Amino acid sequence: MLEKILQVNDLRIQFKSGKETVQPIRGVNFHVNRGETLGIVGESGCGKSVTSLSVMGLLPVKSSKIVSGEILFNNRDISRLNEKEFRKLRGNEISMIFQEPMTSLNPVFTIGEQLSEPLRQHKKMSKSETRKTIITVLKQVGLPRAEQIIDEYPHQLSGGMRQRVMISLALLCQPKLMIADEPTTALDVTIQAQILELLKDIKTKNDMSLMLITHDLSVVAEMCDRVVVMYAGEVVEEAEVNELFDRPLHPYTQGLMKSLPSNNERKSTLFSIQGQVPKPSEIKEGCVFANRCPFAFEKCLAETPPAFKKGEHISKCWLQEPALEEVKHSGEPSIVIS
Amino acid sequence: MTVNFPKVPHAANTQPLKSKKQSAVAAFFSNLMRSWTGMLGFLIIVLLLFISIFGQWIVPYDPLLADFGKKLLPPMTDGHLLGTDQLGRDIFSRIILGARISVIIGVTTVLIAGTFGTIVGIISGYFRGWIDVILMRIVDVQLSFPFILLVLVINAIIGTGLRNIIISLAIGGWVIFARVIRSEVLALREKEFIIASVATGVSRIGILFKHILPNLFTPIIILSSLQIGTYIIAEASVSFLGFGVQPPEPAWGNMLNEGKDYIFSSWWLITFPGIAIMFTALGVNLFGDWLRDTLDPELKGE
């Protein structure tokens, strides 16, 4: 059995705005093994960013609340830590890279001033040691002229360089878990590949786990060991990466795969999933995907499907109900749509 | 953060297009009901308008009538609600009529300064070129001189009185309109629908009237409502300094000016006109802030 660095069990998060409350995260389960890269995939608004912020303890204090569930980091529940205890983890044992490198660095402080912050908070180091460490890490993320960059301001760097700075910020205290929230979405395509390569590289070298949040399946295929697919605040499928791409079980995952433009064939039209993601306030009984699912039947509208397990492959779809499996096998192969 | 909060449906959007005017008024009030500060401002303004229109019929005494036998009576004596001044005139009546002077000055100045400033702003922003450079230089220079001092100096030189204080305030005030409207026009010029109209061959004047002017309505309304308060306080300050509206006209500013000589004996002379100014400014500011936040959420805050 692999050591689990992070376990999220039945997490429910509630947001309050005025008198209305919504639950953007409803019963999320997943885990990250030591040394692996877990991909979390889903459309914008599916709750993947909220989930990652909850692991960092960065949810807005007043308007959000973890209603139930637990977040185990190194077998310790961190979901109810107070601010002071969380601060010891942030940037130290768990760190995070954000989507927008252009706005995620403070424009009025030098790179060095900003990078010294995690060291200042978590390690006892002299000024010269701090500087030395920062330069080492800046070099490690492949920044040229690290000795100069340390005294420069963010606006003097390009987008790709800033994302490298962000990565080095997350790397400084050698965390056990790094969360990357769409780390390449805002970057040029050529730079995207470089940054992904860098993330892969530092993950292995520093022996840490990586939680990669993205909407881009090709990034997942490139980077991840295992994948969690999220839809409307729930985990609908979870599998090892090759298994998922070979045998997607949930109709939503299948739809996502089909909407990928393929390199091999030129289709006249791209596939897209019909309909809209339901808003958290609109979700009723039954399967969250039922309103867009081409295979939906009565049960899907009436009852919420549980997580069906086939070894390590988990999916939340009534089609995977063992009782139904038998019917399916007697009939024709079902889940091939065209 | 990519958390989407549920949006409260906008009142104007949820109503069917039965009667556009009716629903706009309804939306205005349902929006206003949601903000007690906006409502308070609105009520103060309504009250102010009411007493400035009907004031002459509700005053208990002739505000200009001196009665030396009854001078410096404290409030609530002899039927004088707020007391009398050094000439025995009823302070309550003078404050009521003073409201009218404040409203006339505030509104007229906004009309003059707003019209002139808007025209300059449109010319500057829409036609650009050398005329823009010249006009904006003038605006810059004027903005680099304190507004209240400018009004004071101009008023002192061209002379006092209601008409001249309005002229002075308008000369001091048009630049703000010119500056704001110009930047609005510049922003509008870059909007897709304007570029599209240019591409389809609509004339420059046609675009100006069809697309630019209607879109300036909101910023003009917001700015005007905020400026009225500034003008009313400025007038009161100038009148207080002995220029502006002259006695015996009951302007709140000159009432304070006359009252300050009796500060050691009769507190009511300096108290009530000041409260009147404060409430007026408060009402106009609250309403203006609410209007800005409602009509232009992007400007929210400052």
Place this chain on the structure above:
Amino acid sequence: MLDYVIKRLIQVVVVVLLALTVVFFLIRLSGDPTALFLPPDAPREQIEEFREKLGFNRPLHIQYGEFMVNAVQGDFGQSLRSREDALPIVLDRLPATFQLAISSLLLSLLIAIPLGVLSAFKRNSVFDRISVAFTVLGQAVPSFWLGLLLIYFFAAQLHILPSGGAGSVVHLILPMITLAAYSVARFTRFTRSTMLDVLRKDYIRTAKASGVPTFRLVGRYALKNSLIPIITLVALDLGTLLGGAVITEVVFAWPGIGRLLMQSLMNRDFPIVLAGVFIIALIYAVINFVADLLYAYVNPQIRVK
């Protein structure tokens, strides 16, 4: 950077010269002041002689040219009343105005910035609500009225502070509070909204994710980011402060430029008015210039270029 400094300095000069021009023509177009100094039934020759002596009978453009040439050299003529040189009279009053304006500015910044920061940080708390209510009210109270109220309470009723005049620190207290009140309200409100804005920024989240404690986050990071817009506002508001100083000086009989300007306007003593306008425009332009430099200093995006 040097280009920029030179460009701004030229602007300062242009602003001051234009201010003088406008006031000069306004004064001349509104009639000459001889009538004020001579009895209404003065013989024609006497009026002519007076005009001759003061140069009011020559063509306007020549008067203007001569005035400007003299003005740049600091010669605004003599006071029509006291027959002394106008500029030194004005400059004499400068320290008093500075004393009032600077102490008020410091007082308001000292109160407003911590108040605004705290208010933003404790958003929607009781403290925040009270502070917001206070700022809204503070912006509606005209300064001259506040001055009168303070005189009433502290001088007329309690007899603990003088109602006017100058000479000691005690005399400064009431005018300083009066002048600072509006700025305190405005700066507090602005600091709060700027701070709220900054606290929502991505880079604050980044700092949080690095484990920066809240106090340091607000006090070191967010405050430095907020300072840029705050400096801009303070610079813009210095004009209002100077304008307010004039009124405050009159209320408290504070012997500064404002009071002098007011008296000269009353007396139509135009050389002094012109010298006063010159000094005020100059101060204001220089303050704006300094604020721009300060702004560039705080904002590395401008500085490092």
